[in-house]
Amino acid sequence: MNFDALFQFQLDTLKQEGNYRYFAELERKCGKFPHAANHHDGDVRDVTVWCSNDYLGMGQNPLVIDAMCEAVQRTGTGAGGTRNISGTNHDHLLLERALADLHNKEAALLFTSGYVSNWAALSTLGSRLKDCIILSDAGNHASMIEGIRHSRAQKVIWKHNDVADLEAKLAKLPANAPKIVAFESVYSMDGDIAPIRKIVEVAEKYGAMTYLDEVHAVGLYGPRGGGVAEQEGLMDRITLIEGTLGKAYGVVGGYITGSAALCDFIRSFASGFIFTTALPPAVAAAARASIEHLKQSDSERMKQRAQVAKLRDGLDRAGIPHLMNDSHIVPVMIKDPVKTKMLADYLMDEWGIYVQPINYPTVPKGTERLRFTPSPLHSDEDIAHLVAALTSLWKQCAIAHAVA
Numbered sequence: 226m227n228f229d230a231l232f233q234f235q236l237d238t239l240k241q242e243g244n245y246r247y248f249a250e251l252e253r254k255c256g257k258f259p260h261a262a263n264h265h266d267g268d269v270r271d272v273t274v275w276c277s278n279d280y281l282g283m284g285q286n287p288l289v290i291d292a293m294c295e296a297v298q299r300t301g302t303g304a305g306g307t308r309n310i311s312g313t314n315h316d317h318l319l320l321e322r323a324l325a326d327l328h329n330k331e332a333a334l335l336f337t338s339g340y341v342s343n344w345a346a347l348s349t350l351g352s353r354l355k356d357c358i359i360l361s362d363a364g365n366h367a368s369m370i371e372g373i374r375h376s377r378a379q380k381v382i383w384k385h386n387d388v389a390d391l392e393a394k395l396a397k398l399p400a401n402a403p404k405i406v407a408f409e410s411v412y413s414m415d416g417d418i419a420p421i422r423k424i425v426e427v428a429e430k431y432g433a434m435t436y437l438d439e440v441h442a443v444g445l446y447g448p449r450g451g452g453v454a455e456q457e458g459l460m461d462r463i464t465l466i467e468g469t470l471g472k473a474y475g476v477v478g479g480y481i482t483g484s485a486a487l488c489d490f491i492r493s494f495a496s497g498f499i500f501t502t503a504l505p506p507a508v509a510a511a512a513r514a515s516i517e518h519l520k521q522s523d524s525e526r527m528k529q530r531a532q533v534a535k536l537r538d539g540l541d542r543a544g545i546p547h548l549m550n551d552s553h554i555v556p557v558m559i560k561d562p563v564k565t566k567m568l569a570d571y572l573m574d575e576w577g578i579y580v581q582p583i584n585y586p587t588v589p590k591g592t593e594r595l596r597f598t599p600s601p602l603h604s605d606e607d608i609a610h611l612v613a614a615l616t617s618l619w620k621q622c623a624i625a626h627a628v629a
């Protein structure tokens with residue numbers, strides 16, 4: 226059997242469709258964010274990163290760096306085991322307490338990533354709760370979809386952010402079956418925000434538990450960075466809040482928060498929690514420093530909002546269409562995978578601007594886009610440079626259209 230030929234055949238198909246993924250080989254430069262070096266074909270060039278999920282630049286915050294360095298000196302590199310077998314360190318528990326406090330919950334549980342936390346929590350809930358039915362928003366992230374699939378629980382998909390559809394589907398289900406309504410607050414690709422209050426009201430009416438992924442909101446929304454549910458005063462009405470330490474908090478790791486019994490249940494039964502080495506204590510210490518800082522500092526969030534507004538304003542003035550939403554995510558729809566890649570290549574080569582083309586399966590086919598995430602560290606000059614680059618591109622496209 227020529228396995229490589231089998232692999233290559235499918236890779237070639239991806240390339241023909243324009244869906245093959247090319248990674249930019251970046252070298253982040255501490256203190257220079259959003260500027261970084263890009264390694265390409267033996268060349269190294271400075272680029273401005275416009276698609277990072279280190280939304281506030283906390284990955285280079287001196288407090289976070291100091292916390293990680295201090296903890297490495299104090300505890301060494303790795304955790305030394307799974308949480309069960311010698312891997313639970315004091316720093317993990319301090320972080321879990323900080324997370325429970327962030328969301329005003331009794332308890333929190335740490336995972337090696339946000340993906341793993343969704344996958345493990347949903348697969349455990351769906352498989353361990355007898356006759357459980359999971360109602361999943363159609364726009365949910367792959368980590369939730371995979372967790373639900375793995376649970377083998379009955380799954381009902383409701384229309385994205387459509388509370389009437391959710392209610393219609395809930396109403397048809399057996400009253401006494403345990404139900405979970407799983408959704409996100411900020412959807413990362415369109416940047417739209419769920420009507421959390423209405424979803425909670427409907428879920429409460431039908432006795433369903435609520436499972437909320439706040440991955441793209443923690444650190445960024447709410448007076449202490451607790452997410453959109455904190456901003457809306459709804460945290461205590463959500464059964465389980467899930468988040469990441471890898472995006473706005475600038476480190477790595479994922480977590481769930483909820484009642485003590487819920488977290489103990491996942492801790493006790495989730496394979497994805499039990500059978501893997503705990504995060505390095507230094508990672509936990511750095512994440513906690515980031516969380517605690519953003520609990521009491523609003524300046525990063527305010528500056529980010531200002532830069533997001535400036536980019537939107539610049540795009541509007543230049544006549545470049547972008548998806549409007551209430552979040553920090555600025556999608557420019559191109560709707561074709563090959564064109565999206567061409568535009569991204571051009572921005573990188575001619576303008577030193579790095580924005581990753583977003584293609585299938587991250588977004589549905591035909592909705593390919595460039596997705597910009599302005600941070601508090603993108604200067605007004607960075608924004609002007611991006612708008613100038615896109616303006617020049619748009620003019621060239623208009624010319625191309627006219628000639629064609």
Ligand SMILES: *Cc1c(COP(=O)(O)O)cnc(C)c1O
Nearest residue numbers: 338339340366413440469471478
């Ligand atoms: C990125 C992402 C995750 C996974 O979080 P990681 O910490 O990166 O593994 C979960 N949910 C959503 C909506 C995400 O975008």
